[in-house]
Amino acid sequence: MxxxxxxxxxxxxxxxxxxxxxxxxxxxxxxxxxxxxxxxxxxxxxxxxxxxxxxxxxxxxxxxxxxxxxxxxxxxxxxxxxxxxxxxxxxxxxxxxxxxxxxxxxxxxxxxxxxxxxxxxxxxxxxxxxxxxxxxxxxxxxxxxxxxxxxxxxxxxxxNPLGPAYGVLPEGGVDRGLGDQGWIEHPGGIARIGHKGPAFAFDNEGPSHRVLLEPFALSRRLVTNREWDAFIADGGYRTAGLWLSDGWAWVQENAIAAPLYWREGEAFTLGGWRDRDPDAPVTHISHYEADAFATWAGLRLPTEFEWEVAARDSDPSAGVQWDGGAVNPSGTDQLFGDCWQWTRSAYLPYPRFRPAEGAVGEYNGKFMSGQCVLKGASCATPRGHSRATYRNFFQPYQRWQFTGLRLARDL
The missing domain is CATH 1.20.120 (Four Helix Bundle (Hemerythrin (Met), subunit A))
Incomplete structure (x- = not known):
């Protein structure tokens, strides 16, 4: 098929x-x-x-x-x-x-x-x-x-006002590998994108095709809660010039002032309310928020093609992913795991894409409008499910998934 x-x-x-x-x-x-x-x-x-x-x-x-x-x-x-x-x-x-x-x-x-x-x-x-x-x-x-x-x-x-826990979160012990920002540099050029070969992939991951990339760099780590606190303190949610027009309207209409599940010094987790770890990756943010933060930082979000090329030699089963039980992003220097990463790419069909015939053809293709691509995997993704060519997608305002960001810049 x-x-x-x-x-x-x-x-x-x-x-x-x-x-x-x-x-x-x-x-x-x-x-x-x-x-x-x-x-x-x-x-x-x-x-x-x-x-x-x-x-x-x-x-x-x-x-x-x-x-x-x-x-x-x-x-x-x-x-x-x-x-x-x-x-x-x-x-x-x-x-x-x-x-x-x-x-x-x-x-x-x-x-x-x-x-x-x-x-x-x-x-x-x-x-x-x-x-x-x-x-x-x-x-x-x-x-x-x-x-x-x-x-x-x-x-x-x-x-639920009681803030009940789903389960017991795993203890710490994650070697975050966090330090200076650090960058993965790529010279650009013609790159082969998308799935090709006998292994399983969803239809939206192909057909494989070529894209032209300008030289770029991708951050080695995800943006953290500490960095997001600085964005808030600097008026990030109050500065219209940082936001896409639709994003600024969304902020105003919904009184958005922080990531989902945040309150003073705490975040809601599957283990209930917990003190917010400043060095853990920021999660539960919309594409609008991710783009505004990148603008505030003087950087940008990566394209899905840049992310895929940078992750091609990385282990997609590494990082903090779901192995059973309650989960929470902890933070490592892996490209996969912790949270899905917003890109600046619209979720659109690749060249020569054709959905399969019949009902199963409705699985992905009919959603290729008004959504943004996310790459990587989250702490709730079953380990082994994702890969570099994987294209997750959500509407830009959605943030109840474990969604975060990794910054990019031009070289």
Missing amino acids: DLAHSLSAAGRSRSLSERFRALRSASVSLVSPLSDADATIQSMPDASPAKWHLAHTTWFFETFLLRDHLNGYGLFDERWPYLFNSYYEAEGERHARAARGMLSRPSLDEVLDYRAHVDAAMEGLLERDELADLIALGIAHEEQHQELLLTDIKHALWR
Whole structure:
């Protein structure tokens, strides 16, 4: 299929089987600290209930694999595709996104039964080599929802006046490697961008193509809370000349004066309210805020192409990423991990891009308007999910994800 680039045929079914089972178990572990009420609430239209994430990812496997490729398979509940389809127009009508928190039923236990039913049925497909690309896509899709589940429940718990913790944060001990800013310099020239080869990638990562880069430098580390405090103290949120026009309107209309989850000296984490670490990366900022800070610093955001070229030889599994449990950005000198990094690039199709036919073709292509590209990975990204060619994307005002910035400059 076009949406997921082919894996090597030799041995891929066995590795996919193991990955599928581990993935499905890890998703269930994410809701183990939650009550049925915790898993049902929806704190804003951009977020979804934890229970819905568990059901939607299950619907994906049921709809695109079991329904179409397992003879005699019957839907677990014929009413549920309406509840758990997300945005696939080709799959028919669906429950409104902003009203997902109204789904008090089915219960969390019923959703877990649904997952067990689908997982058992999927055993009949995991060794079928012709389905490996589609199964790999389903795994990558659920990894994205694991991250969304963590960020969505963080937002929901933050809205609770009690500030409850999702779980216990890991102890310190991270070797930050932070010092002077330091720069990764690149001479520019013609660079090959995008995914090419047999390993899995989403369709929006290709086709591979050439771009011309001017000489540039990329900061070796992320911007920190301490640096953001200096931006605030210098009137960063009150100086119109630092902001894009849409960003300044957003600041004024929403009375924005600090990153999301900040209050005096503290930040809300998945471990509850904590003293804010001045040397940790600043997170939960919008593209508007990232761009304004870069302007204030006399620098700029990198393009997605600059970031990809600079990260090409870096280990995408390094840094602070999700390995299970509660997470929090700690700060290292890695290009991957801690937080997704805003770029100045609009999320647009690459030359010769064509979405796949059918419903799965709606996965990425139809969102290529009005969004910005982010690169890297966050502390909530399942380790091993990202790569240099990976293109995350959000609207410029959104900041409930673990989003931060890395500065760039011209040479």
